[in-house]
Amino acid sequence: MSNVFVLGHQNPDTDSICSAISYAYLKNQLGMDAEPIRLGDLNNETLFALEKFSAAEPRLVKRVSEEVSQVILVDHNERQQSAEDIGDVQVIEVIDHHRIANFETTDPLYFRAEPVGCTATILLKLFKENEVEVPADMAGLMLSAILSDSLLFKSPTCTPQDVAAAKELAEIAGVDAAEYGLAMLKAGADLSNKTLEDLMSLDSKEFEAGDHRFEVAQVNAIDVNEVIGRQAELEVLMEQVIAKKELDLFTFVVTDILNNDSVAIVLGKKAGIIEGAFKASVVDNRVLLPGVVSRKKQIVPVITEALS
């Protein structure tokens, strides 16, 4: 059994999984006994990336404190997005690229957050700073994370640093970034084997703003209507989540990865803020968000501001 777990957020995306694997690899090279784990099921996009670069699925662990006393967080810092028993272990490091909130420690730690498009972009710096070579498979995983988080460099969260890192990693991995990236995104947008329940939790994150709690789920799709066409059924499931988690707002975002637009279904007693916040009309609980693809940069700050 390992001494330290490296974990991404709940409902893990490709960055959370690939960064956990790559950073655990780096820490192992530096002499730490670290193991990457996951808090939930893998999506089709991540499975595609792991298969491409022959990487093993991290082990599913729900309660980390039953096995370790120290953890490293990647790709998140907010406690409600982490392991359910995160309060029972010591967080010794955080590598992240999100806002900082609901995070607190008793002791100093290594906390490296940078306003870049992907955790893996920071990891590449850490490999260099520690003078550890990036093997081809790890390069492929980190590249996958950047292509996923940046939607092939088209997300507004993408920075020149991400583009440069991806270029460097693609060379080490020996793949064409654009071609591989599109195949990976398409694999992720294949929702045919997913139930509506799956879609709700595939990539859903919970946030707090003032006294309000809200959740934003996001699904990538090639054909948005394949998902939105089942709005009535989705709303029933969304209402169940709202009741269970006592949310004030649930925003379910379907992102068209080829055209870089989104459609969102909004429910909850604070749904009324959406029109003003996004300056867009909500019709039948549905709103079109042209050019919006980034939850982190284009959705969460807007809702946080409106609710605060």
Added chain:
Amino acid sequence: MSNVFVLGHQNPDTDSICSAISYAYLKNQLGMDAEPIRLGDLNNETLFALEKFSAAEPRLVKRVSEEVSQVILVDHNERQQSAEDIGDVQVIEVIDHHRIANFETTDPLYFRAEPVGCTATILLKLFKENEVEVPADMAGLMLSAILSDSLLFKSPTCTPQDVAAAKELAEIAGVDAAEYGLAMLKAGADLSNKTLEDLMSLDSKEFEAGDHRFEVAQVNAIDVNEVIGRQAELEVLMEQVIAKKELDLFTFVVTDILNNDSVAIVLGKKAGIIEGAFKASVVDNRVLLPGVVSRKKQIVPVITEALS
């Protein structure tokens, strides 16, 4: 007027001041219009360092939002230790070496915290990562910060990284670290021109643990009894601070910088936790703490744990 302020914590110590000056210098070299400021009076130790390396005193600014909309925090992150109107500006960067608490942003930012003994140790890395040369005066200031925070490398917070950084900086600054450091600490331990009120606030920080608020003030001294001998007067002032800030505990620590021990006066309705927390006898509100010199590593975590 500058666009961005760089600031350390309230009741600034040598690290907070010297790191603000050095990091503002680095940001200016990188094209940002940044100005170091201070939130309070300079202590004798810091004045000694600024004079030695011919550095100007940063400007005193109490309300940052009246002049800028963006700030960079060095040497702290907790909002109650920062500018009183910190909530009204955007924190775009944090460079720190303390625990993380009471810190929250709406947007991603550059947050670099490392478990080293001094902010300036991290700054030296940032100069290198950005390929900016460290001039002799900045090297002297950063060296002063490390010597101060590490009590001449004798604090348990001091890491091999701090020692290595200090060595490198001493060479650039052209001073003997041990000799200069002792002179600087002695200048700081000269309390002859300080009132008891000064001593209370010279280096005092407020913390939260669970629902409790506590403050820990620390004073370096050559002759501990010079301060402790006035305990009765100090207690009157401490009770006033407790009432004003509604503290549950006030710990006033006098550290013997030559022998590396401390004596603390403890007051407040939670003072009863001290005996168990430190496994030491409190007699007449006073406790001897052998080998304890670091508030961050040896005092705050212990009190936090006991209060939580």
